[in-house]
Amino acid sequence: MTPSEFGAESDAESDTQPEVRGPITARPDSGESGLEEREVERTGTPEAEDHPALRGIATRLPSSAIGIWVAQSLIGLIPLALVVLVGTMSVRLIVVLVLAFQVGHVLTWLRFTWRLDESSLIIERGLLMRQRRVIPRDRIQTVDLERTLVHRLLGVTEVRVEAIGAGDTEGALPAVEPWLADRLRRELLGARTRTSGRAGAEVTPFPNAAERSAPDGHGEAESSLELERISARNLLLAGVTGGRVGVGAAILGLISQVAPAEWVARILLPGLEQIPDPMSVAGLRLLLFLVGMAFLVGFLTSLIATLLVHWRFTLTRTPTALQVTRGLLTEHRDTVPFRRIQAVRIEENWIRRIFGLASVKVVVAGRAGSSQSAGADLILPIGTRRRAFELAGMVVGLEGVGVPEMTWMPDQARRRRRLRAVVLSLLLGVGGAVVATRVETWSPEVVGPVFAVVALVPSLILAHLAWTGLGWADLGSHVVVREGALTRRWVLLPLSATQELRTVSNPFQRRRDLATLELHIARPVGVLGAPRAVDLSDELAEELRERWSIRLTRTSRSEEVVADDRG
Amino acid sequence: MSIPDEIEAPPPSRPESAEPRELEARVLTLWWITASARAVLFSTAIFMAFLLFVPNINALSWLLPVGPGPFVVAVVVWAIIVPPLRFRRWRYALRPDDLWIRQGLLWRSVSVIPYRRLQFVDTRQGPLENLFDLAQLVVHTAAPGTSGLVPGLDRAEAETIRERLAALAGETDDPV
Numbered sequence: 001m002t003p004s005e006f007g008a009e010s011d012a013e014s015d016t017q018p019e020v021r022g023p024i025t026a027r028p029d030s031g032e033s034g035l036e037e038r039e040v041e042r043t044g045t046p047e048a049e050d051h052p053a054l055r056g057i058a059t060r061l062p063s064s065a066i067g068i069w070v071a072q073s074l075i076g077l078i079p080l081a082l083v084v085l086v087g088t089m090s091v092r093l094i095v096v097l098v099l100a101f102q103v104g105h106v107l108t109w110l111r112f113t114w115r116l117d118e119s120s121l122i123i124e125r126g127l128l129m130r131q132r133r134v135i136p137r138d139r140i141q142t143v144d145l146e147r148t149l150v151h152r153l154l155g156v157t158e159v160r161v162e163a164i165g166a167g168d169t170e171g172a173l174p175a176v177e178p179w180l181a182d183r184l185r186r187e188l189l190g191a192r193t194r195t196s197g198r199a200g201a202e203v204t205p206f207p208n209a210a211e212r213s214a215p216d217g218h219g220e221a222e223s224s225l226e227l228e229r230i231s232a233r234n235l236l237l238a239g240v241t242g243g244r245v246g247v248g249a250a251i252l253g254l255i256s257q258v259a260p261a262e263w264v265a266r267i268l269l270p271g272l273e274q275i276p277d278p279m280s281v282a283g284l285r286l287l288l289f290l291v292g293m294a295f296l297v298g299f300l301t302s303l304i305a306t307l308l309v310h311w312r313f314t315l316t317r318t319p320t321a322l323q324v325t326r327g328l329l330t331e332h333r334d335t336v337p338f339r340r341i342q343a344v345r346i347e348e349n350w351i352r353r354i355f356g357l358a359s360v361k362v363v364v365a366g367r368a369g370s371s372q373s374a375g376a377d378l379i380l381p382i383g384t385r386r387r388a389f390e391l392a393g394m395v396v397g398l399e400g401v402g403v404p405e406m407t408w409m410p411d412q413a414r415r416r417r418r419l420r421a422v423v424l425s426l427l428l429g430v431g432g433a434v435v436a437t438r439v440e441t442w443s444p445e446v447v448g449p450v451f452a453v454v455a456l457v458p459s460l461i462l463a464h465l466a467w468t469g470l471g472w473a474d475l476g477s478h479v480v481v482r483e484g485a486l487t488r489r490w491v492l493l494p495l496s497a498t499q500e501l502r503t504v505s506n507p508f509q510r511r512r513d514l515a516t517l518e519l520h521i522a523r524p525v526g527v528l529g530a531p532r533a534v535d536l537s538d539e540l541a542e543e544l545r546e547r548w549s550i551r552l553t554r555t556s557r558s559e560e561v562v563a564d565d566r567g
Numbered sequence: 568m569s570i571p572d573e574i575e576a577p578p579p580s581r582p583e584s585a586e587p588r589e590l591e592a593r594v595l596t597l598w599w600i601t602a603s604a605r606a607v608l609f610s611t612a613i614f615m616a617f618l619l620f621v622p623n624i625n626a627l628s629w630l631l632p633v634g635p636g637p638f639v640v641a642v643v644v645w646a647i648i649v650p651p652l653r654f655r656r657w658r659y660a661l662r663p664d665d666l667w668i669r670q671g672l673l674w675r676s677v678s679v680i681p682y683r684r685l686q687f688v689d690t691r692q693g694p695l696e697n698l699f700d701l702a703q704l705v706v707h708t709a710a711p712g713t714s715g716l717v718p719g720l721d722r723a724e725a726e727t728i729r730e731r732l733a734a735l736a737g738e739t740d741d742p743v
């Protein structure tokens with residue numbers, strides 16, 4: 001669609017006036033009452049490459065959206081069905097309730113319209129309370145397409161538009177035709193490009209057609225380029241080394257909360273007559289067994305989740321955006337324009353570090369930490385460390401970085417951590433002694449020191465690792481900071497993405513003339529903190545703050561984007 | 568590798584036309600008022616806690632002034648001492664390219680917010696501030712948790728700064 005087509009549509013101008021009105025919604029206080037009702041244009045057949053909604057006419061979703069909602073609510077009704085099975089509610093009542101729900105979905109569908117005009121995506125919905133959401137195009141950060149099993153069955157796609165602002169997804173179209181979803185994605189993300197005189201990226205839907213060529217090849221005109229394809233074997237590797245064992249422990253913990261421990265033990269150990277005393281040998285064995293089970297469950301869940309979510313993971317790039325296609329049951333296609341990427345995170349947990357492996361995530365301001373967009377920021381589930389940095393560099397417009405040479409933090413930082421480890425061990429010793437006074441067979445004079453000594457070695461090792469994990473590097477236009485004892489987290493960011501530079505120091509840091517430099521960037525709220533260089537010498541922290549703040553005011557973000565747009 | 572000795576460039580020399588400024592002295596009075604109000608509240612809470620949680624308080628009624636005493640003294644001393652210290656630490660500067668803010672007693676920080684990164688600039692006034700003819704200047708960037716806040720500006724001064732910064736923020740590049 002060209003801008004001139006918008007001009008032909010007089011409605012496109014009046015985006016402050018809702019085009020679909022109903023008697024229910026004509027609330028006197030809304031100031032919108034008394035507007036004439038207009039006909040809602042029904043969704044056309046996909047043979048037209050043109051869609052009324054794209055011309056700024058309020059349009060309903062295809063009726064299969066009802067199917068999506070019905071399916072979702074039926075899944076939600078499973079607990080209710082269990083209640084029926086138990087027999088506390090009459091079947092007839094349930095059926096009535098369910099039917100009522102479905103009528104509700106039809107009404108929702110009737111009252112749900114969307115359109116795209118020159119400046120914004122506009123979604124209007126709501127039965128009694130009309131909700132009108134206007135998402136300006138230049139505020140849109142990412143567009144993610146998702147197809148669950150139900151979507152695939154009904155031949156539709158969900159479109160999720162993330163903008164800066166509220167915590168959850170800003171604009172969601174639960175079901176549109178796949179071609180339209182793709183078209184919409186291009187429209188929404190291509191708008192900027194068109195105004196700056198560049199053609200929008202033409203990408204074939206689901207990138208089987210994506211041409212394969214050298215990953216560092218750039219300057220390609222309109223086509224998309226496959227950067228990375230994760231084989232099932234590597235995905236398995238990612239799952240195995242994922243180290244998300246905590247999940248299993250949590251599940252087991254939940255089970256033990258819901259079901260009585262005795263019951264669980266009976267199922268796990270059929271031969272068991274009674275729960276042994278936890279202090280006895282048999283009790284300890286049971287405990288160890290349960291912990292082992294927790295680890296196993298966690299391991300398997302992590303593995304299966306990784307496989308399901310990232311199945312056939314493919315990363316492609318267009319001239320303006322990165323695109324990730326993935327998922328076995330639910331297909332995802334997530335698109336992030338390069339200009340929206342604030343920073344890149346490279347993560348190496350301790351298992352992966354042994355094998356020289358890492359994963360890469362992008363930091364985008366809009367994508368909320370909602371469960372729906374979980375995993376959408378991952379652009380490399382697993383790869384060699386070299387590849388991870390190559391990719392990370394490319395994403396932020398820095399070719400050929402390699403693994404950056406990091407500057408370590410001063411020795412004072414190490415001493416600080418060492419002292420912390422010693423104090424922690426002493427506290428543990430005191431804690432042990434206190435516990436020992438309550439146990440008859442333990443003597444505090446022995447237990448306390450033993451606790452302290454036993455804790456000292458691992459905490460000193462951790463302290464050392466925490467220190468070696470710290471680092472920073474100045475790459476001119478970009479900066480790298482790193483922290484993490486067991487899982488090392490590198491953040492690579494263009495200085496131009498920084499919104500604020502801040503040095504902070506607490507009393508313990510000041511004792512050793514240390515300070516932390518924080519680089520505040522636009523990022524999702526509350527997921528992870530701002531990138532920071534922890535425990536620089538205070539003089540250096542101040543100097544870097546000043547030096548970098550000058551550099552970032554001298555280069556504007558937009559200039560830079562144009563500069564590395566590879567045009 | 569140890570402490571980096573590769574700092575090639577000397578510390579930047581920028582036109583420091585804007586020297587760090589103190590807050591208005593009136594704000595100290597305001598802080599004392601709010602701090603003492605808080606101290607009164609805390610002290611009351613401590614007394615209440617003693618009344619509720621110490622058993623046989625009647626038999627130990629002599630303990631009432633003594634027991635919570637140290638806590639109350641600490642709270643009061645805190646309320647007296649901290650505001651002037653905080654005031655002495657507070658500085659802000661409108662430098663050529665950025666807003667510079669120094670603050671914090673135990674957790675000290677120095678923030679540098681380039682004008683080009685400003686999303687919007689507010690001035691705020693509570694009822695007490697109104698009484699003292701003071702205002703707060705609040706600047707927002709696109710990053711979460713970076714609202715540069717300068718309390719205790721003269722109201723007219725705050726308005727002037729706001730207008731100036733807002734004009735500068737208008738020239739900002741694309742936020743994110």
